[in-house]
Amino acid sequence: MKKAVVLLSGGLDSATMFAIAKRDGYTCYALSLAYGQRHSAELAAAIRVAKVLGASEHKTLALDLSTIGGSALTDTRIAVPVQPSGGIPSTYVPARNTVFLAMALAWAEVLGAQDIFIGVNAVDYSGYPDCRLEFIQAFERLANLATKAGVEGRIFRIHAPLLDFPKAEIIRCGLSLGVDYSLTVSCYSADSRGRACGVCDSCRLRKLGFLEAGVPDPTSYC
């Protein structure tokens, strides 16, 4: 079976993407990053999801981006917004997906995997620049220049299967693949038990997704 490194945040999108990677025949190595995020409850969710969906291995790597800050998710002095800002919101974490993909690339090269999955989404998303097709394509190009494997002709592919999916479609897809969304945490302000605030940008998009999909929302709210 083909091996893949799957970036798993513990949220709705990456859990769905994990199920897609499995459906497509990949042996999945889940990678989560403890990057100093305020919503660290998502890491416990990632452990649950990796176990239930059958990861061959699940690593949680520590990398404290809170020492850099610059985001509402990594600097507790910056409030998590509860209204759309109209631009790129303060929950944007500088270079986060570049860091995540770099780590996934490192592990993929060591595993002998050529496929990396990332659950970015460019439809119902928050306007983050590192959730766009151009970014994914540029990283794929970089990956093949950056590595011994790439130089030797073992081509890396970066998969972003949710890129063009509206949230409701992601949910329908995940449900058809048996994903239990009650295991996942999307909220930026989730409490230590993983209960969601219901009002942040991420909660808003998730709620709307369940509503538009016409299925019950299994999220635990505070």
Added chain:
Amino acid sequence: MKKAVVLLSGGLDSATMFAIAKRDGYTCYALSLAYGQRHSAELAAAIRVAKVLGASEHKTLALDLSTIGGSALTDTRIAVPVQPSGGIPSTYVPARNTVFLAMALAWAEVLGAQDIFIGVNAVDYSGYPDCRLEFIQAFERLANLATKAGVEGRIFRIHAPLLDFPKAEIIRCGLSLGVDYSLTVSCYSADSRGRACGVCDSCRLRKLGFLEAGVPDPTSYC
């Protein structure tokens, strides 16, 4: 003054590059990565170099690549080679410079810096794929797609001023800028006091550099 993030390993090349960035008028923010490298004495060297050369700030971020392994530098079960291998040697660390540049990009964005310096070198080097111009150019392109700053037109530049310098020329340049190479550690097998083995690939290139530059080698050898 223009701000720059300068990746500082503690070795000869990055110390020289730091001096070049200062000469060129940058306020330098030094970034070192504690990535689980066996030669962690280089991190103490980086602290010395940052202090002596006048970094505005020096961060050492922890990110344990030894949990991924795949390199003689991050897996102690793999021996550090003492003979050139003819290909990319086992000291290659999968995706290391991609990870380092990603971290530098994150900090640069938060600092409001547009310039990132990395001390890669494509002449007297070990054949690492992430020390080539194509890689640097691909990362620069990625950086401007990946970030809020890039989207808003604050263009990032990745500087690799040593790329085409033979080691002897790097040494001459550094000496002309007042770099004290006795502060630096290049050896892959340096002991806890920073004393070099004298026989690994990195020591071999460094020794040869001092020899070809016609200047005394201030390295402490075991």
